[in-house]
Amino acid sequence: MTIVVEKFGGSSVGTVEKINRVANRVLRTKAEGYDVVVVLSAMEGETNRLINLAKQVNEYPSERELDMAMSTGEQVSIALFSMAILREGYVAKSYTGMQIPIRTNEMHGKARVKSVGTQKILKELSSGTIVVVAGFQGVSSDGEITTLGRGGSDTTAVALAAALDAKECRIYTDVDGVMTTDPRVVPEARCLKQVTAEEMLELSSSGAKVLQIRAMEFAHKYEVPVRVLSSYHDVPGTLITSEESSMEQPKITGIAYNVNEAKLTIKRVQDRPGIASKVFSPIADAHINVDMIIQNVGSDNNTDLTFTVDRSEYRKSMQIVRELLHELGAEDVIGANDIAKISLVGVGMRSHTGIAKTMFTTLANEGINIQMISTSEIKISVIVDEKYVELGVRSLHEAFGLSQKVEPMRESAPQRALEEWRF
Amino acid sequence: MTIVVEKFGGSSVGTVEKINRVANRVLRTKAEGYDVVVVLSAMEGETNRLINLAKQVNEYPSERELDMAMSTGEQVSIALFSMAILREGYVAKSYTGMQIPIRTNEMHGKARVKSVGTQKILKELSSGTIVVVAGFQGVSSDGEITTLGRGGSDTTAVALAAALDAKECRIYTDVDGVMTTDPRVVPEARCLKQVTAEEMLELSSSGAKVLQIRAMEFAHKYEVPVRVLSSYHDVPGTLITSEESSMEQPKITGIAYNVNEAKLTIKRVQDRPGIASKVFSPIADAHINVDMIIQNVGSDNNTDLTFTVDRSEYRKSMQIVRELLHELGAEDVIGANDIAKISLVGVGMRSHTGIAKTMFTTLANEGINIQMISTSEIKISVIVDEKYVELGVRSLHEAFGLSQKVEPMRESAPQRALEEWRF
Numbered sequence: 001m002t003i004v005v006e007k008f009g010g011s012s013v014g015t016v017e018k019i020n021r022v023a024n025r026v027l028r029t030k031a032e033g034y035d036v037v038v039v040l041s042a043m044e045g046e047t048n049r050l051i052n053l054a055k056q057v058n059e060y061p062s063e064r065e066l067d068m069a070m071s072t073g074e075q076v077s078i079a080l081f082s083m084a085i086l087r088e089g090y091v092a093k094s095y096t097g098m099q100i101p102i103r104t105n106e107m108h109g110k111a112r113v114k115s116v117g118t119q120k121i122l123k124e125l126s127s128g129t130i131v132v133v134a135g136f137q138g139v140s141s142d143g144e145i146t147t148l149g150r151g152g153s154d155t156t157a158v159a160l161a162a163a164l165d166a167k168e169c170r171i172y173t174d175v176d177g178v179m180t181t182d183p184r185v186v187p188e189a190r191c192l193k194q195v196t197a198e199e200m201l202e203l204s205s206s207g208a209k210v211l212q213i214r215a216m217e218f219a220h221k222y223e224v225p226v227r228v229l230s231s232y233h234d235v236p237g238t239l240i241t242s243e244e245s246s247m248e249q250p251k252i253t254g255i256a257y258n259v260n261e262a263k264l265t266i267k268r269v270q271d272r273p274g275i276a277s278k279v280f281s282p283i284a285d286a287h288i289n290v291d292m293i294i295q296n297v298g299s300d301n302n303t304d305l306t307f308t309v310d311r312s313e314y315r316k317s318m319q320i321v322r323e324l325l326h327e328l329g330a331e332d333v334i335g336a337n338d339i340a341k342i343s344l345v346g347v348g349m350r351s352h353t354g355i356a357k358t359m360f361t362t363l364a365n366e367g368i369n370i371q372m373i374s375t376s377e378i379k380i381s382v383i384v385d386e387k388y389v390e391l392g393v394r395s396l397h398e399a400f401g402l403s404q405k406v407e408p409m410r411e412s413a414p415q416r417a418l419e420e421w422r423f
Numbered sequence: 424m425t426i427v428v429e430k431f432g433g434s435s436v437g438t439v440e441k442i443n444r445v446a447n448r449v450l451r452t453k454a455e456g457y458d459v460v461v462v463l464s465a466m467e468g469e470t471n472r473l474i475n476l477a478k479q480v481n482e483y484p485s486e487r488e489l490d491m492a493m494s495t496g497e498q499v500s501i502a503l504f505s506m507a508i509l510r511e512g513y514v515a516k517s518y519t520g521m522q523i524p525i526r527t528n529e530m531h532g533k534a535r536v537k538s539v540g541t542q543k544i545l546k547e548l549s550s551g552t553i554v555v556v557a558g559f560q561g562v563s564s565d566g567e568i569t570t571l572g573r574g575g576s577d578t579t580a581v582a583l584a585a586a587l588d589a590k591e592c593r594i595y596t597d598v599d600g601v602m603t604t605d606p607r608v609v610p611e612a613r614c615l616k617q618v619t620a621e622e623m624l625e626l627s628s629s630g631a632k633v634l635q636i637r638a639m640e641f642a643h644k645y646e647v648p649v650r651v652l653s654s655y656h657d658v659p660g661t662l663i664t665s666e667e668s669s670m671e672q673p674k675i676t677g678i679a680y681n682v683n684e685a686k687l688t689i690k691r692v693q694d695r696p697g698i699a700s701k702v703f704s705p706i707a708d709a710h711i712n713v714d715m716i717i718q719n720v721g722s723d724n725n726t727d728l729t730f731t732v733d734r735s736e737y738r739k740s741m742q743i744v745r746e747l748l749h750e751l752g753a754e755d756v757i758g759a760n761d762i763a764k765i766s767l768v769g770v771g772m773r774s775h776t777g778i779a780k781t782m783f784t785t786l787a788n789e790g791i792n793i794q795m796i797s798t799s800e801i802k803i804s805v806i807v808d809e810k811y812v813e814l815g816v817r818s819l820h821e822a823f824g825l826s827q828k829v830e831p832m833r834e835s836a837p838q839r840a841l842e843e844w845r846f
Contacts, residue, residue: 016479050499056439058506065509068517069502072495076473079492083481086488094491098521099566143522 001125003166004029007039007135007157012172012231013077014044022231023084025172026130030090035125037164038092039135039157040081042073063108067137067147071097074134074153082132092130095120097137097145102156104138104146111138111146113155113218116163133160151212158215162222168239169224171211172231177238178203180402181255185393188403192253194239199253202345202379216240251355252400253346257393259386261291262314262337263372264321268302270329278328279305282320288313292341292374292381306372308383311337339371340389343381344396356380362399368392424548426589427452430462430558430580435595435654436500437467445654446507448595449553453513458548460587461515462558462580463504465496486531490560490570494520497557497576505555515553518543520560520568525579527561527569534561534569536578536641539586556583574635581638585645591662592647594634595654600661601626603825604678608816611826615676617662622676625768625802639663674778675823676769680816682809684714685737685760686795687744688729693752701751702728705743711736715764715797715804729795731806734760762794763812766804767819779803785822791815 006026013019030036050069054061078094085092100120104111121131135153138146148155154171161169176191178200183189195203197220201213211228219226219240229237269275276295283290293307309317314337321333349355359380363370368391372383384392397403429449436442453459473492477484501517508515523543527534544554558576561569571578577594584592599614601623606612618626620643624636634651642649642663652660692698699718706713716730732740737760744756772778782803786793791814795806807815820826 016476019480053439053499053503054506057442057503058510061506062509065502065505065517068505068519069499072498075495075498076476076492079488080476080480082488082491083477083484086485087481094488096491096568099568145519145522 001035001122002033003037003125003161003164004034005037005039005157005161005164005166005169006172007153007170008041008172008231009153009174010041010044010047011174013040013081016080018231019077019080019084022172023081023088025231027085027088027090030130034167036130037121037125037160037166038078038081038130038132039153039160040074040077040132041135041153042070043077046073046076064144067108067145070147071134071137071145074136078132078134082130085130085132090130091128092132093124094132094134096134097156098139098143100133102133102138102159104140104148106140106142106144106146108144108146110149111140113138113148113159116159118163121160121164149214151215154212154215155218158219158222158224158226161224161226162218167225169219169226170237171215171226171228173211173228174231175228176230176233176235177228178240179254181393181397182257185257185390186397189397190403191235192238193236194241195253196347197240198378199345199347200240202343202376203254203256211240251346251348251352252344252402253348254402255393255396255400256343256345257389258341258343259389260311261308261339261341261383262311262317262335263306263308263339263383264314264317264333264335265304265306266321266325266328266330266333267304268331269305271301271303275305275328279321279324280307282324283309283317286313286316286320288317288320292372292383294372294374308339308341308372338386339383340386340392341381341383342389342392342396343379344400345379347378349380350377358399359396362395363392366391366395424458424545425456426460426548426584426587427457428460428462428580428584428587428589428592429595430576430593431464431595431654432576432597433464433467433470434597436463436504439503441654442500442503442507445595446504446511448654450508450511450513453553457590459553460544460548460583460589461501461504461553461555462576462583463497463500463555464558464576465493466500466503469496469499487567490531490568493570494557494560494568497559501555501557505553508553508555513553514551515555516547517555517557519557520579521562521566523556525556525561525582527563527571529563529565529567529569531567531569533572534563536561536571536582539582541586544583544587572637574638577635577638578641581642581645581647581649584647584649585641590648592642592649593660594638594649594651596634596651597654598651599653599656599658600651601663602677604816604820605680608680608813609820611820613826614658615661616659617664618676619770620663621801622768622770623663625766625799626677626679634663674769674771674775675767675825676771677825678816678819678823679766679768680812681764681766682812683734684731684762684764684806685734685740685758686715686729686731686762686806687737687740687756687758688727689744689748689751689753689756690727691725691754692728694724694726698728698751702744702747703730705747706732706740709736709739709743711740711743715795715806717795717797731762731764731795761809762806763809763815764804764806765812765815765819766802767823768802770801772803773800781822782819785818786815789814789818 008022082092082094101117103115124131135156140146157169178192178195179189181189226240227237291308295305368384368388370382374381431445435445505515505517524540526538547554558579563569580592601615601618602612604612649663650660714731718728791807791811793805797804
């Protein structure tokens with residue numbers, strides 16, 4: 001038995017026509033000889049419709065009752081999808097999270113998967129049935145309906161793939177896979193055949209959101225081979241691998257950018273312990289996420305402290321900092337919201353030197369001034385003037401030769417046989 | 424612990440405003456000191472929306488998958504309703520049929536209730552929680568979601584009331600209760616304080632459909648005191664009692680009428696064995712329901728055979744009979760679709776003589792010709808010209824003094840304490 005788990009999001013099952021198309025896609029996988037488990041989200045718009053109904057009744061609806069209402073969205077999808085498969089003369093059976101069961105903890109609205117029952121699924125698969133599972137939902141130990149939070153269907157799919165020791169967990173999306181960069185900026189952008197989970201996380205969080213971060217962490221932890229691919233185009237997509245299994249790495253995997261940031265610089269802050277805490281505590285209290293932070297020690301016991309926040313939080317952040325200036329003994333706060341972040345991502349940069357040099361030289365050659373620099377193990381990010389973002393991304397994409405590579409595919413892990421799988 | 428089960432149909436929870444109104448109704452019962460179990464149907468229109476979606480995917484959708492989709496309707500209602508109760512500062516918890524559990528057989532789309540778990544409900548009630556249960560749905564012994572068929576929420580409510588030994592099962596409707604007759608015809612029509620289950624069945628099937636017949640049979644069998652009352656008006660409604668518990672019966676309980684029938688008369692059929700079978704077998708094969716049948720033996724070995732069908736089946740029935748005429752050795756078939764049926768209903772007529780005489784005299788005094796007569800133990804029905812139906816109903820309502828009576832209330836049965844109740 002070689003199992004493939006295929007997950008389709010709300011936009012892929014948003015209409016009856018789309019459900020029919022997805023059913024045909026699944027039947028192709030079945031025809032290739034695989035045993036198929038399908039995970040579906042609610043039809044596009046349905047979750048919002050239910051939330052709106054709830055808010056009309058109660059501005060602060062109970063998480064328990066919200067889960068009760070929300071979980072119906074996937075239940076409708078899986079029933080309709082199974083009907084579509086049956087119409088084509090194949091056997092399909094839908095199951096809710098409670099029926100499988102997908103066991104979770106008690107945290108309504110953001111429950112964590114604890115274990116997955118595989119007995120029912122394996123029995124149905126062995127008789128040729130396509131098993132259709134409601135994503136996003138589970139059941140707590142006391143029989144309550146829970147949901148896994150936004151993007152939870154990805155987690156359901158990955159958890160099922162891990163529990164069933166699936167050959168692959170396929171996450172169908174509205175993109176062809178993980179791209180080297182945004183194809184709207186660089187027409188030569190290429191779909192990566194393979195990335196590591198870490199690279200994927202960096203590429204996702206820096207812009208092109210493809211896969212829910214929690215699902216990614218889950219896949220990484222349990223070494224589930226996840227493939228991101230298109231619901232619409234017949235392309236192989238991108239395989240997300242654990243780092244260890246990756247072959248010789250290219251230096252750079254992709255380029256992400258983000259034009260939704262703003263920066264603030266506190267001028268001539270006194271350079272003494274506790275200053276960073278004084279600045280960032282009230283920012284955090286206001287639920288403002290800080291992305292990059294840079295502090296340069298000056299020569300005269302004073303320093304400039306620069307950080308970036310989401311552009312929508314720019315005014316609020318400015319106001320908070322301004323009220324702190326006196327306490328900080330700082331001269332002034334200045335800022336800009338016409339900035340952009342460009343990030344080079346790739347686990348290969350660990351073992352390759354000269355990446356930063358090539359990046360800075362490339363940008364300099366285009367006359368692009370770098371305002372801030374931040375580095376992590378697998379990423380180098382720079383802040384530049386927003387108007388240069390496209391030029392910067394294009395020139396870096398070319399400089400690192402991202403349009404030409406071919407990467408090897410990962411082999412699947414050996415088979416296990418378990419009646420239930422605990423995480 | 425004195426439990427009251429209150430059931431609200433789809434039109435009573437069709438909008439957020441209506442849900443709020445129903446929540447207030449339930450909180451009033453709670454304030455009266457009762458422990459309340461609420462049973463809800465899907466919001467009005469929701470079931471049809473889901474069926475339409477299903478039919479778009481698959482013209483003949485699987486009953487199993489239809490149940491999977493349909494059961495979401497009630498799940499949304501119970502969640503929204505609980506949110507409304509919570510907003511008012513009271514505790515409510517919603518439960519699906521699977522969670523209670525409402526155990527049924529495997530017949531998808533028309534499952535029969537086998538047992539009801541009471542443990543979870545009793546525990547929640549004892550801590551002051553209003554328990555909100557999804558109507559219409561259950562779970563089979565192999566964990567499949569089932570539905571009970573149209574009007575199944577009434578059955579859910581009655582089954583819960585029986586299992587919990589509730590003081591009363593209140594079925595809220597868009598009428599004030601069971602009326603002596605249609606108030607659009609007779610403005611003096613009165614809401615009955617009490618009727619027997621049998622009378623209710625006769626009054627329902629002859630026109631004013633108030634309560635699902637299967638739920639009625641269930642209530643009758645398990646001696647559940649059922650009260651039919653209005654979602655909109657603050658009136659006591661009608662208590663449906665088992666016959667044994669009824670006090671001194673009035674002669675007549677109510678008058679039903681039906682203007683949706685047509686009659687056919689086969690003239691001069693040969694009076695020999697097997698004729699009725701020859702006529703009614705092909706009628707039944709065409710899924711046509713026959714209501715009244717009258718056959719008079721003639722003097723010359725020939726007879727006239729008259730029967731009534733639903734008016735929408737009149738042409739089809741005519742065609743079927745015409746094709747049989749030769750085989751029957753009959754002379755002709757004639758018919759009329761401008762007829763109406765008027766029925767006197769009341770268990771009291773068993774012990775009172777002269778009911779039929781009063782009925783026929785009353786109609787004769789108004790110049791109304793009786794075309795057919797049919798009697799059962801608790802009902803006398805006559806077929807008259809449709810144009811006389813209102814006059815007939817009005818004159819009978821007055822003749823039997825239906826505008827004035829007062830009836831006693833039934834006391835509730837003694838309490839039982841069971842963790843689970845089997846039917």
